[in-house]
Amino acid sequence: MEKILAFGCHPDDVEFMAAGTLALLAERGYEIHIATMTGGEVGSPNLSSEEIKEKRLKEAGRAAAILNGYYHYAGGCDLEVEYNSFYRKAATRIMREVDPLIVLTLPPADYLPDHEQTSLLVRNAAYVAPVPLYDCGTSAPPTRRVPYLSYWNAAGLVDIFGRRLQMQFGIDISSVMEIKRKMLTCHESQREWLAALGVESYLQVMKDWSREQGKLIGREYGEFFMQHLGYGYPDDNILKTIFGERCINLC
Template sequence: MKKKIRLFFVFILIGLPMIGQNDEKKVLNIIAIGAHPDDCDFKFGGTAALFAKMGHNVKFLALTSGDAGHQNMGGGVLAKRRRDEAKKAAEILGIEYEVLDNHDGELLPTLNVRHQVIRRIRDWNADIVLGLRANDYHPDHRNAGIVVQDAAYLVIVPNVTPDTPPLEKNPVFLYMKDNFKKPNPFSNDIAIIIDKVYDQKMTALAAHESQMFEWGPWTNGIKESEVPKGKKERLAWLKNGMGKETFDETEVAAIKKWYPKKDVSNVEHAEFLEICEYGKQPTEEEIKKLFPMLGNL
């Protein structure tokens, strides 16, 4: 009997570190939710590429088809074009991309849209959910942010959208970066250096041709004749338009926190995230496990 007990405890002692090792090697499921095709590419494209390179599963979800975002075309023709662009961007980043049929410019935080979001988060078995903050210049962005907030708790409630099984644990919900100050500025809780994948991110953005080289320039008063025609020239033009990032004090502090051995003066590009008060509240150690690229030079 004593021998059996000893063997039991030996099994426990051996098994515990194995459990820890398996946790560290867990494949993560990340879903980023924006209002339009290209929203997540702008704000999270670099980090998404890093996750994908490490073997994790990343999905971008656009809550509208983007069928209003152009000066010369719209409706179903534009929606199809933007879906095709999103597919190309997904291939470049190594991720999945889904574009819903809700109309661009008309997104509201209705029960129907909330249920669409809950189902996608559950189906993806998400460990991390990223959304937009609810203070933004575009009503679709604001409402997309509200919908994700509304879903944050309900993804674990069995009787809400009972056609999809609830998650067993609440994911970590995060906001993607914006520069709006009112009613409160963005909190740079997590910083991810993306220098190694910046070209990949920009190439993915360039795949959204209707937005980067047509609609975006038009809304900013740039003439069509000023936009290059060739792919290489367009990519260079897009990079030049983005410019070299300059980091404020809070961004520098965030980079130093998560990359203590990195010389911040050598960092050119980074993406920042804010921890949402809804959903799981992660410790620093949990954040490091959820973002295994942190600290890597």
């Protein structure tokens, strides 16, 4: 069965923005892989970096396991992600180890530079993973092809100027909202931390963003994507082919 790779920056990025779509793909028999560039090592007010990282990698693994999926950690650090050789190789290693048909990742414009750099790194990895002479330090062979690549929505559904991103299609995730909630619930260290900071409930924020996207496609809950259509990438809408009426065009 073909594989799907959802590649975020921090543990929980994927669960916020794309877990519903992953759950639908898992239901259709696709093998799900979730990867993060960093280990979430700054995500605690009281634990050491090592302690919180260990905890968060386990949380991410549990979330992927809900879809009988696999979790991969690329080896990077929170707030340090940049477009350099270390991160290019790390992202390409995971791309080769999974060899996905479809890749989902962060949008090129998002609230945090870590997110934007990850978007660029994943886009690059998708393109260079098939190149035989590119050595990224894995025994996995080059990927068989450039995968389909789509970006999920920005946090808060806006870019840094408060503008909506030009998303191309929305997936109706209403039937799997409970699975998405369970996956995000796995990240309990973050829920507790944000609650202590008085931030609006972690789960509620995810629900609100999913509901807002759903409303724009006339469904209860939704997740939006835009497809990378640059030269050399597959350009037909495979999610539309897979999901039919559950995939609604936005433009």
